Structures are given as C-alpha cells and as structure tokens.
Amino acid sequence: MSTEVTEKETEAQTETEAESGESAHQSRRMEQKRQQASQRDLEEEARTEIDEAEQTIEVKVFRFDPEVAGKEEPRFDTFHVPFFKGMTVLDALIYARDHYDSSLTFRHSCRQAICGSDALFVNGRQRLGCKTQIADLEDHLNSTIRIEPLPHQEVVKDLVVDMEHFYDQMEAVEPFFDADELPDGDLEEQRQDRENREKIKMSTRCIWCGACMSSCNIAAGDNEYLGPAAINKAYRFAMDEREGEDRKQQRLNIIEQEHGVWRCQTQFSCTEVCPKDIPLTEHIQELKRESVKNNLKFW
C-alpha cells in the first residue's frame, strides 16, 4: 500500500524568487519548516494509520495561501485517508489536517448541518462537508474525491472563501421582523395561524451557507444580484402575515429592483444544492407573482 500521501500537482513551489527582502526570507524559512515537518509526520503517521485501515479513500484538496511561498499559486494536494462507515467529507478533511498537514484550512464547527460554515464544492457540486457521507459519493473507493472552495467567491485560503459579499446581500433585504403594531401588554402574543407558519416555515430554515449563491449562474455574472438566499429571506418576511401591508410594500420594492427577483431565470440550481431543501426557485417565482399583482394595483 502506498505511503505517499501528498503530491503536488503544479510546479508552483519554485516560483518564489520574485520576492525579495526580509519577508521573502522569512516565508522561505517558514515554507521549509512546513515541508520538513510535513515530510516527517506524513511518513510516520501514514505508515501506521494506513496499514491498519482496511480501506482508504483518496481526497484531492485545493490549496492556496496568498502569503506562504509555494502556496500562492493554487494547487491540489492529495491525501489518502482511512475510510470508516459513516464517514463524512468533513471527517476526511479533519483527518487529513490532524494527521498529515495541520495547515490545511477550512471552516467548520457544528458538524451537524446547522452552522452553515462548511459549504464546499465536492466532486463538482456545492454541499455541506459534514452532511455529505463519503459512501454516498459515486465510486468513492476507486476514484478521487475532489474538494474545492465554493466557486464564484474569492478564496481567502485553501477552502475558506470570503463571505462578505454574501452577508451584504443578506443584509440588503432588511432581514428583520417589523410588525405594524405589537399587542398590548408584555405578555400578549401576536397570534399567527398555523397555516401562515407553515407557509413561511421552509424559508426560515436557511443557515447562510452560501451554497445557493455559489451555484447560481446569474449571481456569478451579476455581482449586484441579490441572489437566492437573500430573496428567500425577503420571502420569509413578506409572507409573514404579522407584518402589515406597508411593510410588505417596502419589501416588494426592494426585491423588485433591477437586481432583484426579475434576474432569476428559473434554472433551479440553487434549489438543487440547498442543504436545507428550501424551495428557493419556487419562493422567487412566488415573489415575482406578488410583485406583478402589486404593480397591477396601481394601474
């Protein structure tokens, strides 16, 4: 069985000469340190761990660090990870990081599909690492599993992308509840029909993972497009009967703008990738209808 665990796919390592002075020196030293250490750990650990495992899988992971010599050119590293039943893509990444290369960088926290931090591009599709069973990936034992950062977002390092733009779009739809009036008394509830709660229920499940935005062709081409998650957030409030007509009107104004709902070309890619099964495209369509009805009123 092979004990070679990482392989560099590009020739980027040698292209550090362009740098000069202190920092280049320092980063070369740091890079050496990185490589020596990785060599050592890899050899030792790969031998013991992998020999014991019955099966291994091969994961190919995107690497990039703007600061570290040899990593500022994007490349892929390949890791061989022992496979166990129930293993997720996130488990494989954690294993690779903790046993082979502690500089491997990705976001994760809850490991139960609720914090939304580990949306990744796995075998060509946006998925949550923690929710994706390796066994569910086609031919996982014989082919390489490819793990990349979410497309169409700027890469900060390795699998970490910049989420600022996504957050900005979410916040652009005024994502907060604004009831016309509250019931009298601190302990009085604003009654909501069960049906109305059912209607908005799916839209409230969004975990801000960004998978939908990353899968959307329109968002990729139009940076100002609000995108599926933000429009879904607008839907959540526009359809909540506890907000008044005026507020709904304002909400429709926001989503009707040039870069709002009308940009959507019903390609369903967002709906397909959403890990929370939110019917995004449907919600966008419904808001289009609302917005038409809304405009008719004035004619």
Added chain:
Amino acid sequence: MYEHDVLVIGGGGAGLRAAIAAHEEGADVAIVTKLHPVRSHTGAAEGGINAALRDGDSWEDHAYDTMKGSDFLGDAPAIETFAKNAPEEVIQLEHWGMPFSREDDGRVSQRPFGGLSFPRTTYAGAETGHHLLHTMYEQVVKRGITVYDEWYVSRLAVTDHDDPEDRECHGVVAYDIKTGEIAGFQASGGVILATGGLGQAFDHTTNAVANTGDGPAMAYRAGVPVEDMEMIQFHPTTLPSTGVLISEGVRGEGGILYNDQGERLMFEYGYANNEGELASRDVVARAELTEVNEGRGIEDEYVHLDMRHLGEERILDRLENILHLAEDFEGVDGLEEPMPVKPGQHYAMGGLEVDEHGETCIDGLYAAGECACVSMHGANRLGGNALPELLVFGARAGWHAADRDLGEAQIGTGPSAKSEDEDVDTPVSPGAIDAGDEDVAADGALVEPTEVLDHHVTAEEQRVESLLEKDEGVNHAEVRADVQETMTQNVNVFREESNLKEALEDLRVARERYQDVYVRDPSRTFNTDLIHTIETRNIIDVAEAITLGALAREEFRGAHWRAEHQERKDDEWIKHTMLAWNDGNPDLYYKPVILEGEDKTYEPKERSY
C-alpha cells in the same frame, strides 16, 4: 486600538441578547466573535425554551422544578430571577418574529419536557435554537450593532492587582482571523463573556468544535473563580457515531427507550417508575449506561429510542429535524426504525462565578450563557432551561454593563465569599507548569486602561510570535486528543476516585507536552492551526478544573455520581465547589448554596421521578 462602551465576546444566544440589552440602554456596544454570529452553537439547540406562560402554570412552579432539578445545588436568587423573567423574554422573541410552533388558536405551543411539572416548553419545530439565534441576529442587524466576526479573543486586559477582587477589566486582546492582526479592544463600561460551552474537553459530545471553553479558561487565569465545574450534563440521547443530539423533544412527545431485550427499560428496571423516559437527564443517562454495563445494551454500546408509534404526521409536524439528523448522521430512518442512542457530554452546569447581574468578582467583567455559572442549574440542568437562562441573564449582564441599576446583588462572588477551604488529595499538583504565559502577573503596577491594554497586546503578540517561530515540537491535535480521551474514560457519567486521579495525571502530562507545542502553519492568513493550538491550552485548564471538582465532591448529587459515595450528603454538601487560579496554584474552596428565596426557603428533598 478599538474602543466601545461595552464589548460582548461571543455572538451566540447569550452574546446577542446582551448586546441588544446594552444597546437598548444607550451604550455603544460591539460584539467580538470567533465565528460569525449565525454560526454559533446556540443554533444547534433543538428542544425548546421553558417559560410559565399559561393559566395553571406559574413562575413559582418553574422555580421549584428548577431547584428540584438542580438537586438543591442552585441559588434561589438566581432561580427566582430566572423564572420570573423568562416569560417576558420568550414573548419578546415572539414579538421579534421568531417562528414558534403554534396552536390552533394562533398562540405559541408548549410541550412537556423532563423534570417539569407543567408542559411549559415553547419550541419552533425541533430547531428552536436555530430560530432563536437567527431571530436575535436579525435584531442586531436592525439596530446596527457593530460585529467583529471571525476575531478570536485570546486574552483579557485585566489590571494586575494582587487580589483578584481588586482587579478591573478594561477590554480584551483579539486577533483578526482573516489577517492575523492582533489588536486591543478597550471597553469603558464592561466586557461580557458569552463564549458558550466546553464540550471539546470530551471526545463524545453534542457540542460544536468551537466550544472549547475559551471564556472560562481566560477569565479563570485572570482571577475569576470557577464554580461547580464537576457538574457536567451527559445527555441521554446522542447518536453513537457522532454525538449529534436527538432532542429531548422526542421523549417529550412520547418516544420510548428500549434495551436489546425489547424491554421498556425505564420501567422494567425501576429507574423511574413515575416519569419513565421523562425523568431528569442524569437519571436517564445512568439508566442507559447501566443497561449497557449489565449486558442489555445493543452492540454493547447503546439503546434504542423509538418514535414510530407517534405517527408520521405528528413526527413531521414537531420533530421533522430529528428525522434528518438520524438519516444524515446515522443512516437510520426514524419513521421505519428505532434510533440508536447513548449518553454524550452535553452541557456545563458550572462555569465562571457570577452574581445575578452577570458580574464576576473582577470589576467590569461579566459572563452570561453557558460559560457562566449564576448557579441556577446546580447539579443538573432541566432541558429547555438553558435558552431562557441566556435570555434572562444575557439581558441583565448587558443592562448592567451599560449602567442600568439592577439593585443590590444577593449572590456573593470572589474568594471573599468563601465559607471554608478544602484540601483534596491530588496525585499531582494542578495548575501551571510554565508560568511563562500568565494572563495576570500580579504586582499591582498596571492600572491605567491604555497601559493595561498595551501590556496585554504585547504579551499576546509575543505568545503568537513564539508559537509561529518555533520550528518543531508537538502538534496540538495530539495533546487535545489525549485530553479528550482521558476525560471520556475517567470523568464521565460514572466516576471513581482512582479514575479521577488517573485523569489528573494524564492532564499533567498533557500540560507538559503542551509546553512543547508548535504551530506548523507559518501563515498569518486564516491560521486555524494557531487558533486550535491556543484553544487546546484552554481545554486543558477547564478539563483540570472539572476533574478537581469531581474529586473534591465526595457525594452523589445530580449528574455527579461517585462510586465510593452513593448518597446525597445534604449535611455536608449543600455548597458550591469553587476553584481560583491563584496565579497557577489553584485554590479549592467552598461557598454556601443559597436556599432562601424571596418568600420561601427551598427544602432539600429526595428527588424521585
């Protein structure tokens, strides 16, 4: 240097509530958090939020249930404040638009939960925490509160007076995870720690990877005593492979526990003849492990939780998320099969000692949420009581830090609240091995706020520099794994003296190895290697505090079971175990439990469910 009136560390439920409260009070408040707020672990809470909202229920009953649930180790002023304020806080969430589950008349639904004498748990499907977290974050956005997200707070800027009770907190040192920039954050009003749980001290936990006890560890080293740390709640229903939680809501709705003989174990073996599956968590967790230890477990590891009889409609209406969790993380279809479950670390009842205004003994330093111990959960937290706690005490900490007068606190804090000292027989001397990176070096010279901040920023820069500079050594992941393993082996649901001592020895070894730790990733950009390394130090400190407390408390109370001491010893042990860092030489002492409420005294009674 960044400056605000109030700084809230952590953007989970407690942090968001505190920030909103401080803002309400007119303070310029900022949240500094290592995860974006919506990524906080509050989002994982499933079951619900307790509050006495309906006719037939009362805050007094909620308070009594909580005191009884705590096995009479809770402080009455905290519990009463909590039970009185919970309804208002829950309805406030409702006014903020939280999508609660509803009854036919449009009001918020409530369901039964373990240890409650009334079905007072409000909920939003089986994803209550997600909705609570997002609803509150929306309010933070609405108010334009500043959030520094993906900033890691690694140190508190505290004056270095000899006596912790003379110390003052002027802010924190944090670094920007994206760029590696280390900066001081000054707070003129107060710093509120809301850093959440410490489940990562164990290897089978429902907690997120980010729950590493940073707040308790930092403040403990800065001089705030930690209280009742041995009181760890093990949740009876977690999925065996991952620790993912199956909500108590399943049992609340009527889910049944079976052993491998197909027997309804809670009744069959008399663990809880009245309440059965709805007995309090400690009781159910022990019942399950007893079944496993006596050979009636399934695959020698777990038991079954069955909800099939509830019917698809009810399950989809109230527990849909459970179906997804069982399917995604265990490959089991809850509509067709019973779900495998076993106990897992879930919640820290102990934490930083605070009074009912959320303040610690260090002036200007507050704590709220799971990292704090206002002492309302005592030896056992009731399900559904943590979320209202973080609302009630998060809000109070926020108001107080922003200067609202909340009256005189009844709960005393700091070493001067001690009633007696204790000497436990420890196999190794706990505490620091290398005092090199002390968070406070007490000589009383540092007093001026900016000076204090500068000092701590420099110290932190040096620490990070040396971690990055070092060329070889130990990988933090190895040390962390050792700690998690020994804690799970030795400081779990069942505790024996010899195991606790073994754990302390292992933790000493971990400390020694940690001195040699190094960060392999040389980058300043998003260096998770560095973060995990710093977190690991915190995990060691909280693990040691848990184990020391467990060794000291020679009785059986709530979640704390001791092989050698199989009874609750009210005469001796109605007192809190306190641990003060004392510059690396931890002092163990006690302080009395306050059983006197406003109108009545809570009399300890045998708990039977």
